[in-house]
Amino acid sequence: MKAPRGTQDILPGTSEKWQYVESALIELCKKYNYREIRTPVFEHTELFQRGVGDTTDIVQKEMYTFEDRGGRSLTLRPEGTASVVRSFVEHKVFGQPMQPTKLFYIGPMFRYERPQQGRMRQFYQFGIEALGSADPAIDAEVMALAMASYQELGLKSLKLVINSLGDSESRKQHREALIKHFDPHREELCEDCQVRLDKNPLRVLDCKKDREHPAMKTAPSVLDYLNEESKEYFEQVKSYLDAMEIPYVVDKNLVRGLDYYNHTAFEIMSDAEGFGAITTLSGGGRYNGLVEDMGGPETPGIGFALSIERLLMALEAEGIELPVNEGIDCYFVALGDQAEKEAVRLTYQLRKAGVQVDKDYLGRKIKSQFKSADRLEAKYVIVLGENELEAGQANVKSMETGEQQEVSLADLVTYLKNKLAGGK
RNA sequence: GCGGUCGUGGCGAAGUGGUUAACGCACCGGAUUGUGGUUCCGGCAUACGUGGGUUCGAUCCCCACCGGUCGCCCCA
Numbered sequence: 328m329k330a331p332r333g334t335q336d337i338l339p340g341t342s343e344k345w346q347y348v349e350s351a352l353i354e355l356c357k358k359y360n361y362r363e364i365r366t367p368v369f370e371h372t373e374l375f376q377r378g379v380g381d382t383t384d385i386v387q388k389e390m391y392t393f394e395d396r397g398g399r400s401l402t403l404r405p406e407g408t409a410s411v412v413r414s415f416v417e418h419k420v421f422g423q424p425m426q427p428t429k430l431f432y433i434g435p436m437f438r439y440e441r442p443q444q445g446r447m448r449q450f451y452q453f454g455i456e457a458l459g460s461a462d463p464a465i466d467a468e469v470m471a472l473a474m475a476s477y478q479e480l481g482l483k484s485l486k487l488v489i490n491s492l493g494d495s496e497s498r499k500q501h502r503e504a505l506i507k508h509f510d511p512h513r514e515e516l517c518e519d520c521q522v523r524l525d526k527n528p529l530r531v532l533d534c535k536k537d538r539e540h541p542a543m544k545t546a547p548s549v550l551d552y553l554n555e556e557s558k559e560y561f562e563q564v565k566s567y568l569d570a571m572e573i574p575y576v577v578d579k580n581l582v583r584g585l586d587y588y589n590h591t592a593f594e595i596m597s598d599a600e601g602f603g604a605i606t607t608l609s610g611g612g613r614y615n616g617l618v619e620d621m622g623g624p625e626t627p628g629i630g631f632a633l634s635i636e637r638l639l640m641a642l643e644a645e646g647i648e649l650p651v652n653e654g655i656d657c658y659f660v661a662l663g664d665q666a667e668k669e670a671v672r673l674t675y676q677l678r679k680a681g682v683q684v685d686k687d688y689l690g691r692k693i694k695s696q697f698k699s700a701d702r703l704e705a706k707y708v709i710v711l712g713e714n715e716l717e718a719g720q721a722n723v724k725s726m727e728t729g730e731q732q733e734v735s736l737a738d739l740v741t742y743l744k745n746k747l748a749g750g751k
Numbered sequence: 752g753c754g755g756u757c758g759u760g761g762c763g764a765a766g767u768g769g770u771u772a773a774c775g776c777a778c779c780g781g782a783u784u785g786u787g788g789u790u791c792c793g794g795c796a797u798a799c800g801u802g803g804g805u806u807c808g809a810u811c812c813c814c815a816c817c818g819g820u821c822g823c824c825c826c827a
Contacts, residue, residue, distance in 0.1 A: 332818070436827080438827085450827065634827035692785080695787095710786070713785090
């Protein structure tokens with residue numbers, strides 16, 4: 328049996344890295360005052376069709392959709408925003424006194440795609456959403472947190488790319504301009520773009536195949552079609568980034584894949600060597616109007632999401648070692664049946680007292696038990712044999728210095744607690 | 752979904768159309784009787800992705816499928 332395609336097991340040795348990263352992200356959220364929300368991993372299919380958008384690749388070909396025994400069409404969540412917004416509306420969080428509502432989530436997402444490194448069918452996203460504020464400063468805050476997610480862990484080769492898609496009015500005009508611009512060249516564009524031109528002309532702009540087409544260079548830019556308000560909003564966002572001295576580049580061809588975005592759109596990419604084709608670490612943007620689409624009151628929103636897998640890849644690419652896999656406190660070596668029983672008792676006592684202890688369960692001889700202790704990087708080894716038992720003492724050995732000391736069994740817990748606390 | 756490439760024991764990695772498929776690491780045991788990372792000796796292992804086909808015979812040849820990987824699409 329194998330795990331299904333595009334899924335992976337995260338085993339000890341790696342799981343510690345995940346734990347480390349996840350808790351770092353949670354800590355970061357505390358500083359920015361984003362609080363956790365947990366939503367179901369599956370939702371009504373309709374939620375994503377409406378929320379993410381029917382024209383998107385996600386909805387058209389990547390959803391894990393199934394029918395439950397009651398005949399409902401459900402879908403494993405392909406992203407987090409739709410669920411968060413649904414929950415926000417369902418629980419009328421918009422009516423609560425503390426606004427804006429600042430949330431974060433972390434968990435698995437599912438997309439049916441051809442797997443490759445950094446792209447799994449079940450993958451993990453960490454994301455935040457700020458609902459209820461149309462202040463450009465919060466756009467900047469979201470980007471700041473996004474960047475900090477990586478910087479906190481020591482990553483350096485990062486590139487923040489931003490763009491503005493404008494409000495719905497700007498987008499509409501731009502869309503028409505694009506169609507007008509490209510339609511005469513329709514036949515010269517790649518097949519995909521011919522489809523894009525009808526469905527979502529914005530996407531033609533970031534086509535890699537047609538990059539060199541002359542019409543591409545003269546194509547109307549989103550930025551040129553921003554109305555005054557949108558333009559001003561974008562300027563404000565940039566000025567806040569400048570105030571925080573967060574470097575960014577504006578890429579007028581940056582287009583996000585989901586329908587709900589407007590105004591601010593951004594991506595964080597890795598510059599690091601050793602990254603393959605997939606260099607996008609995370610992405611986000613503003614989605615004013617989505618809450619309304621979900622049946623809530625007019626509420627602006629912005630958020631972003633990052634892939635934990637890709638974050639881990641970035642760490643690897645930059646050669647950053649996370650401080651995990653530290654050794655355990657003690658290893659209990661027991662010799663003989665009597666001692667074994669006493670060892671079990673004392674191990675239990677030590678653990679209750681907060682000491683990290685393990686012992687042998689394979690009935691191995693002393694030498695092998697020491698090997699295990701060594702491999703576990705135990706700081707202390709407690710040896711309890713016939714002799715010690717008779718004397719009512721245990722031999723405690725510091726694996727670092729090699730020093731040994733007889734400690735009465737009654738004092739063992741306090742002795743070790745002291746030692747481990749750095750006492751004498 | 753499309754194209755390239757790959758698939759040998761826990762990991763890494765040789766190899767051949769034909770008796771018992773190298774080796775390294777790891778693991779386990781031993782090197783005078785109860786003490787760890789080195790060394791020496793010995794041992795272990797459901798190993799040729801799966802299913803067909805060609806052949807007297809296939810791990811090695813052919814096909815399909817599955818899986819990994821790289822790229823495209825797209826994205827996190």
